[in-house]
Amino acid sequence: MDIVTAQEMYERDQTALEVAGLEGKWLMENAGRAVTYDLLAHIHKEHRIVVLIGAGNNGGDGFVIARTLLNLGYDVEAWQVVPDAKITGDAEAHKRIFQASGHPYRRLKSLEDLNTSLCRADVCIDAMLGIGVKGRLREPYADIVRLCNEKAVMRLAVDLPTGVPADEGEKDFEAFEAHYTSIIEAPKLSLFLQHAQPFYGKWSVVEIGLPVKQLPDHRRRLWEIADVKKTLTNRDAYSHKGSHGKGLVIGGSRQMPGSVAMTARAALRSGAGLIAISTDPGAISSISPFIQEATFVEGGGQVPDVSGYDGVAVGMGMGRESLRGEWIERLVCESKTPLLIDADGLYLLKNSLDALKQREIPTVLTPHPGEFAHLTGLSIGEILQSPFSHSKDFAERYGVYLVLKGPSTIITGPDGEQRVDVSGNSGLAKGGSGDVLSGILLSMMMQTDCLMDALSNGCVLHGFTADLLVQDGHSKVDLLASDVIEGLSRTFRTLSSSSISLRSLCP
Ligand SMILES: NC(=O)C1=CN([C@@H]2O[C@H](COP(=O)(O)OP(=O)(O)OC[C@H]3O[C@@H](n4cnc5c(N)ncnc54)[C@H](OP(=O)(O)O)[C@@H]3O)[C@@H](O)[C@H]2O)[C@@H](O)CC1
Ligand SMILES: Nc1ncnc2c1ncn2[C@@H]1O[C@H](COP(=O)(O)OP(=O)(O)O)[C@@H](O)[C@H]1O
Ligand SMILES: [K+]
Numbered sequence: 001m002d003i004v005t006a007q008e009m010y011e012r013d014q015t016a017l018e019v020a021g022l023e024g025k026w027l028m029e030n031a032g033r034a035v036t037y038d039l040l041a042h043i044h045k046e047h048r049i050v051v052l053i054g055a056g057n058n059g060g061d062g063f064v065i066a067r068t069l070l071n072l073g074y075d076v077e078a079w080q081v082v083p084d085a086k087i088t089g090d091a092e093a094h095k096r097i098f099q100a101s102g103h104p105y106r107r108l109k110s111l112e113d114l115n116t117s118l119c120r121a122d123v124c125i126d127a128m129l130g131i132g133v134k135g136r137l138r139e140p141y142a143d144i145v146r147l148c149n150e151k152a153v154m155r156l157a158v159d160l161p162t163g164v165p166a167d168e169g170e171k172d173f174e175a176f177e178a179h180y181t182s183i184i185e186a187p188k189l190s191l192f193l194q195h196a197q198p199f200y201g202k203w204s205v206v207e208i209g210l211p212v213k214q215l216p217d218h219r220r221r222l223w224e225i226a227d228v229k230k231t232l233t234n235r236d237a238y239s240h241k242g243s244h245g246k247g248l249v250i251g252g253s254r255q256m257p258g259s260v261a262m263t264a265r266a267a268l269r270s271g272a273g274l275i276a277i278s279t280d281p282g283a284i285s286s287i288s289p290f291i292q293e294a295t296f297v298e299g300g301g302q303v304p305d306v307s308g309y310d311g312v313a314v315g316m317g318m319g320r321e322s323l324r325g326e327w328i329e330r331l332v333c334e335s336k337t338p339l340l341i342d343a344d345g346l347y348l349l350k351n352s353l354d355a356l357k358q359r360e361i362p363t364v365l366t367p368h369p370g371e372f373a374h375l376t377g378l379s380i381g382e383i384l385q386s387p388f389s390h391s392k393d394f395a396e397r398y399g400v401y402l403v404l405k406g407p408s409t410i411i412t413g414p415d416g417e418q419r420v421d422v423s424g425n426s427g428l429a430k431g432g433s434g435d436v437l438s439g440i441l442l443s444m445m446m447q448t449d450c451l452m453d454a455l456s457n458g459c460v461l462h463g464f465t466a467d468l469l470v471q472d473g474h475s476k477v478d479l480l481a482s483d484v485i486e487g488l489s490r491t492f493r494t495l496s497s498s499s500i501s502l503r504s505l506c507p
Contacts (some may be wrong), residue, residue: 001186001205001221001222001224002217002220002420003188003192003218003222004189005189005218006165006167006185006188006313008216008218009166009188010131012185015210015211015214015215017210019211019214020211020214020445024057024089025090025093025094026209027209027210028060028061028090028091028094030209031048031064031159031184031208032060032063032064032067033068034182034184034208035061035065035158037206038182038204038206039065039093039156039180040124042154042156042179042180043074043123046075047122047123048077048123048152049069049075049121049254050076050077050117050124051065051066051078051079051123051127052124052126052128052144052162052468053081053127054081054082054128054129054141055077055086055087055129055133056091057089057091058087058127058128058130058132059087059127059128060090060091060092060093060156061158061159062078062125062127062158063095064098065125065127065158065321065377066078066103066105067094067097067098067103068101072099077106077117078103078105079106079108079117080095080106080108081140081144082108082140083107083109086425087239088316096168106472108144111144113138114144117446119151122154123269124153124154125148125156126148126161126176128141128162128176129141129162129163130158130162133162133164133165133233136163136172137163137174142163145163145174145175145176148176148177149177150326153311154180155176155177155199155201156179156181156182156217157176157178157182159183159184160183160190160200161175161181161200163176163178163199164176164190164196165176165190165196166188166190167190168190168197168386168388169385169386169389171195171381172402176199178200178201179202180201180202180203181201181203183200183204183205183206185205185207185475186205187222191203192387192408192420192422193384194384194406194407194408195384195385195387195407197407198355202269202462209283215456217419218450219416220388220417220418220419220420221418221420222419223419223421223456223459223460224460227457228457228460228495229495230316231453231457232457232495233448241402243273243286244273245443245446245447246274246275246276246308246310246446247267247272247311247313247443247446248276248277248306248312249263249264249275249277249294249381249439249442250304250312250313250318251263251278251279251313251314251344251345252277252279252283253280253317253319254280254283255317256316256318256319257286258287258290258435259317259343259435260277260283260287260401260435261277262280262432262435262439262482263313263435263436263438263442264294265291265482265485266438266439266443266484266488267313268291268443269485269488269489270439270443270458270461270488270492271443271447271492272433272442272443272446272447275291275294275365276295276309277296277297278297278298283297294295303331304327305333306331306337307335307336307337307418307468308444310335311338311446312335312337312338312339313341313342313438313442314327314328314339314341314342314343315341315345315346315354315486316435316438317435318342318345318348319344320348324344324345325352327350328348328349328352329352332352332359332363333352333354333358335361336361338361338362338363338446338476339359339361339362339363340365340366340442340445341364341365341366341369342366342367342434342435343434343438346366346367346375347371347374349365350374351467353398356398356399356400357398362400363400364400364401364403364451364455365400365402365403365444366437368405368406368434369383369387369406370404372394375394376390378390379419387404387410388410388418390415391404391410391412392412394412395413395414396414396416400414401413401414402451403441407422407424408420409424409459410420411452411455411456411459413451413452421463423459423460423463423464423467424463424466425463425470426435427469427474427476427478427479428462428479431481432481432482433462433484434482435481436481436482436485437458439456439485440458440461440488441454441459443458444457444461445458461488461491465491466484466487467488468491468494469484469487469490
């Protein structure tokens with residue numbers, strides 16, 4: 001599913017008009033009806049519904065929604081919150097259809113009248129502003145939004161909650177706090193931003209009939225379990241351990257032996273053929289009981305020889321001594337093996353960033369926002385405000401694959417392509433989750449030709465496993481990173497059983 005900016009959404013509508021003759025009025029009818037039927041899952045026949053209609057095309061959707069609900073026999077009060085002169089274009093056309101259908105509407109004269117109406121209502125549908133909002137809300141929207149937010153009604157938003165910008169970059173806004181948002185055609189960037197997402201509540205996306213094959217490809221999409229099913233490589237019946245990748249995990253120390261153990265174990269649980277660990281010799285006795293399948297190679301004083309491996313993950317639990325920084329630089333400059341750098345490795349990489357540009361073999365960096373702030377010199381706040389553009393700038397500049405981790409993880413390729421993974425839950429907000437992710441990613445990197453697919457799949461497998469575990473057996477409080485490693489078997493079984501049942505349906 002594509003993710004768009006406001007500008008890209010307008011371009012899509014324009015394309016629909018140019019290549020298919022789909023006029024805005026038709027799209028508005030489609031959008032309003034699709035949203036109505038989506039919202040009906042949350043509305044009962046006995047509910048009293050208020051529909052708030054603003055000045056632009058979002059308000060036009062509101063007239064279609066109010067008309068459709070009234071036609072279906074629901075108890076609806078439609079409130080136009082701006083003067084008549086403000087309703088123009090497609091929205092005005094739909095206002096006329098609304099009136100011609102014999103339905104009444106109310107025009108906002110005083111907030112008290114609306115207040116009285118909202119006090120009686122069970123449901124409030126926000127069709128005031130969508131992707132056209134600019135800057136902080138002006139009146140009367142700001143007052144109305146405050147009024148709605150303090151009422152004990154179910155708040156449902158159309159496309160975007162009024163006041164939430166569609167794009168990244170703005171942090172200080174007041175907005176309608178929706179319990180649920182019915183998003184038109186494609187999620188907008190702000191759905192994936194930590195400061196904006198809570199305003200959306202739960203959400204889903206409705207389709208409005210755009211000519212999908214003709215739309216511009218903005219190379220930014222949501223990656224979901226259905227995409228994993230399509231792209232995950234099958235295990236060939238005649239494969240051998242060499243077919244599934246020979247990986248090396250470099251890291252760990254006496255103080256942090258668990259990190260490499262988890263990375264190695266997660267890599268093997270995700271299908272890697274062979275995993276070796278290069279670590280401080282003093283840590284081996286603590287690590288080996290947890291991962292009997294791994295081998296150990298000479299670590300300690302020297303930069304490990306990575307030739308002969310299909311992939312290397314480096315940095316977890318490694319410590320930050322300057323000697324290790326020299327290793328990272330040499331690995332970046334000299335190794336001809338795909339490299340994933342995480343945790344302490346990212347900290348040490350800061351001094352060797354320019355060396356990344358020379359690498360001809362892929363490099364994957366997996367920072368959380370704090371580590372990314374360290375790498376870029378930006379503040380965490382700046383990163384969180386505009387994670388899409390900062391990720392893209394960095395990945396293109398240094399020619400790397402960047403996995404910016406968080407509740408919405410953004411995966412960016414060196415050519416600027418982006419994928420977003422929203423799987424996972426706060427049970428993962430615990431030390432060790434990142435080490436497990438690195439192991440899964442290392443395994444996927446060695447087994448999938450397309451690195452974007454490998455990384456996107458790895459992120460979804462990690463989050464989906466955590467979601468499965470908290471649905472059944474664990475809670476978000478007790479979930480451990482090691483539970484996620486063992487839970488991978490459930491995920492792979494779920495995926496393979498669904499592909500078997502799909503195959504059995506084929507002739
Ligand atoms: N064909 C299509 O395009 C389709 C579009 N669709 C729908 O249209 C929506 C986009 O419509 P849109 O472009 O009219 O923008 P929209 O969000 O309604 O707002 C415009 C109004 O906002 C006002 N305004 C702005 N900032 C403000 C502020 N801070 N505080 C107060 N007011 C502010 C601005 O006022 P102005 O600045 O011009 O005075 C103007 O009046 C989209 O989200 C989807 O729902 C669907 O029907 C499918 C087909
Ligand atoms: N609240 C959350 N919701 C979803 N995923 C989360 C959440 N918190 C953390 N995660 C995921 O858990 C992992 C944490 O990685 P990281 O911060 O590097 O952990 P650590 O270094 O402690 O092992 C990332 O994959 C991140 O996306
Ligand atoms: K809205």
